Amino acid sequence: MHRCRRMVPTVTILEALSYEQASTLPCAAVTAYNALLGGSRKLKGGDTVLVQGTGGVSIFGLQLAVASGATVIATSSSDKKLEIAKKLGAKHLINYKTTPNWEEEVLKATDGRGVDHVLEIGGAGTITKSAKSMAFGGNLAVIGFVARPGDVSMLPMLVLGRASNMRGILVGSRTQFEDMNRLIEAVNLKPVVDKTFGFEHLRDAYGYLESQQHVGKVVVKVAKA
Numbered sequence: 001m002h003r004c005r006r007m008v009p010t011v012t013i014l015e016a017l018s019y020e021q022a023s024t025l026p027c028a029a030v031t032a033y034n035a036l037l038g039g040s041r042k043l044k045g046g047d048t049v050l051v052q053g054t055g056g057v058s059i060f061g062l063q064l065a066v067a068s069g070a071t072v073i074a075t076s077s078s079d080k081k082l083e084i085a086k087k088l089g090a091k092h093l094i095n096y097k098t099t100p101n102w103e104e105e106v107l108k109a110t111d112g113r114g115v116d117h118v119l120e121i122g123g124a125g126t127i128t129k130s131a132k133s134m135a136f137g138g139n140l141a142v143i144g145f146v147a148r149p150g151d152v153s154m155l156p157m158l159v160l161g162r163a164s165n166m167r168g169i170l171v172g173s174r175t176q177f178e179d180m181n182r183l184i185e186a187v188n189l190k191p192v193v194d195k196t197f198g199f200e201h202l203r204d205a206y207g208y209l210e211s212q213q214h215v216g217k218v219v220v221k222v223a224k225a
Contacts, residue, residue, distance in 0.1 A: 009174040024217040028056035033180040034172035035141035045069030047116040067187040103129040122147030131158035192216030
């Protein structure tokens with residue numbers, strides 16, 4: 001008896017990672033890798049990267065950028081979270097709650113040049129500020145839309161005026177996953193797992209995620225191993 005099943009691409013778990021750590025890679029980590037190293041304007045040593053917030057994609061972006069020899073500017077509404085970002089290698093920290101015009105601080109931190117890469121998580125509410133933060137020819141990776149709506153009427157001219165490459169990111173490919181794993185293994189990068197919940201505490205896990213207290217990833221363990 002024969003059955004046909006849809007083929008699902010798989011990638012081997014790195015030996016140095018726990019199941020909980022490895023579970024964070026397929027979405028958040030690959031998204032960050034694609035944003036920084038998947039396009040025509042690839043991250044290189046000496047570049048400057050702006051990451052928004054301290055969620056899963058942004059923290060992976062921070063770690064991958066530091067591992068690649070880039071300088072990272074991190075934004076957050078929490079000084080406590082920014083201190084964690086600093087420990088992970090961020091060089092410049094900006095609290096966007098106390099510094100609403102954070103794009104000006106980004107330009108100050110880069111001596112007016114701007115950044116080479118932005119991981120844009122906020123969407124319409126932050127993307128204009130991100131575009132103002134760009135260096136000429138920089139890469140603006142649009143990943144999320146968690147911020148409130150905002151005026152984007154200036155965006156086309158900002159992108160044009162800086163010859164920016166604006167690219168939508170929707171996770172990544174298996175090849176990118178495998179390339180990313182080689183980088184993770186080479187630099188011994190460890191995913192940041194903020195908290196792990198058992199499946200019976202799934203509601204608590206979503207509540208914790210919604211509270212925005214976490215830095216990095218929140219993991220739900222489906223079965224006991």
